[in-house]
Amino acid sequence: MSHKSDIEIARAAKKRPIGEIGDKLGIPSDHLLPYGHDKAKISQDFINSVEDRPDGKLILVTAINPTPAGEGKTTTTVGLGDGLNRIGKKAMICIREASLGPNFGMKGGAAGGGYAQVVPMEDMNLHFTGDFHAITSAHNLLSAMIDNHIYWGNELGIDERRVTWRRVVDLNDRALRDVVTSLGGVANGFPRQTGFDITVASEVMAILCLAKDLSDLEARLGDIIVAYTRDRDPITCRDVGAEGAMTVLLKDAMQPNLVQTLENNPAFVHGGPFANIAHGCNSLIATRTALKLADYVVTEAGFGADLGAEKFMNIKCRKGGLAPAAVVLVATVRAMKMNGGVAKADLGAENVDAVKAGCPNLGRHIENLKGFGVPVVVAINHFVTDTDAEVQAVKDYVAEHGTEAILCQHWAKGSEGTEALATRVAEIADAGMGSFAPLYNDDLSxxxxxxxxxxxxxxxxxxxxxxxxxxxxxxxxxxxxxxxxxxxxxxxxxxxxxxxxxxxxxxxxxxxxxxxxxxxxxxxxxxxGEIMTMPGLPSKPAALTIGLDDNGDVQGLF
The missing domain is CATH 3.10.410.10 (Formyltetrahydrofolate synthetase, domain 3)
Incomplete structure (x- = not known):
């Protein structure tokens, strides 16, 4: 059993040149825009050229409510994608890009773990291809243009008390939640109260992740409501005239990023709205393109199914005309024990009763997902400390709820550990048993x-x-x-x-x-409730232990 850290495993990966990964998907080299040797963007011309192809099957990976014990949703997404390829299927994965805020805060990276990871791990968790910087810049350009418009005479009659467009930065910085801008007299404009959200909560991020192409992106940016007049009439980004310049800043960020798993299978990593304060799914353009290039596309939605899957179904699928063929619900024995009242320090000891006591959280997510008309499989993400009796307790509980739980060991074994899950998921997807529908109609209030x-x-x-x-x-x-x-x-x-x-x-x-x-x-x-659109850092942020070693390699990023 390997005890290497995620970053050590990622660093030892035998990566293939990104052109080879593109070849697997039939993407000609002149349609790959490389960022170094191991990542590339896909050209819009190529995306347009595959539009008439039939769609592959879409598989959503979601999870129970997260606990400090860890669930491994991204790890399972990667493991399942590798597993499908292992059993001879043509599969791709689509995940979100990582935000710098949580990386330096508490959560750490977002590229999977163990032997089920997407690489280059450090790049993906840091600046990657600059998409988030572009979103931050486009958002703040609009902020600057609103204040500038008011400064130069306010022709639109914006009520300064009713400017709703805030600013963003891709860091956890609670000091910026509530700020006053334009202090310092006449030259700096009119003081007003505003604040910062984290970049991944920006409406620009949501728009990028839901837009079909650059012209749709520009139209949606123009529709953003940024302020109101004294008569409460809305003022849009289009009124301020910022949408063209914002689109220019987002031109490259709009194109999906191609990378690879540890097993050299293709992955799109694109977009990254937070799942608790935004809609929590990777970009529609990446998902739709992947469905044209592969027979099976495995994607994830953030946090528990009450957030990620609900928004995936009710927002992303509704907007993008998608229908998942199967849903994989990730759970761990450890998390069941925590839901059953066991403290984190005591998770190593066998406690079948606590597992059973914690299973209702899992059961409710199963029921909720079935409410969307989609078939559900439970993936038990295996930890070394899990006992056979504890695993069996979860399997029995899930069987009583009319579905099945499959033990997965991708963290330790890569695709070999997800063969059973991949085989079952492919069978379910191929059988076409779902009759997907969102939870509510557009015409409800x-x-x-x-x-x-x-x-x-x-x-x-x-x-x-x-x-x-x-x-x-x-x-x-x-x-x-x-x-x-x-x-x-x-x-x-x-x-x-x-x-x-x-x-x-x-x-x-x-x-x-x-x-x-x-x-x-x-x-x-x-x-x-008390949810924050600008998170804070914990008392001992991950940033304290991140640095470069003597070889110039990143340490402490996990």
């Missing part, structure tokens, strides 16, 4: 959509929203935005808005603190 998710997915009794929020939703409906889906921003750790409530709670309510209209992305963000 916005508040009814919020209630639908809260009651059917979170199993809440009620949604608490004061008159101001309900009036705001009605005003947006009157303005023609009533047909948009809702993007719920809530804690990832629980079905409720209380991060400490594990398991499968009932009898709770969902308080809505704020609603934000993302007219360009095409959804309404619903901020529930």
């Amino acid at each position: 916005l508040f009814e959509k919020i209630e639908t998710v809260a009651k059917r997915i979170y199993r809440a009794d009620e949604v608490l929203a004061d008159k101001k929020i309900r009036d705001q939703l009605r005003a947006w409906e009157a303005a023609g935005y009533g047909n948009l889906p809702v993007c719920m921003a809530k804690t990832q750790y629980s079905f409720t808005t209380d991060p400490t409530r594990r398991g499968a709670p009932t009898g709770h309510s969902v308080p809505v603190r704020e609603v934000r209209l993302s007219a360009g992305a095409g959804f309404v963000v619903v901020i529930c």
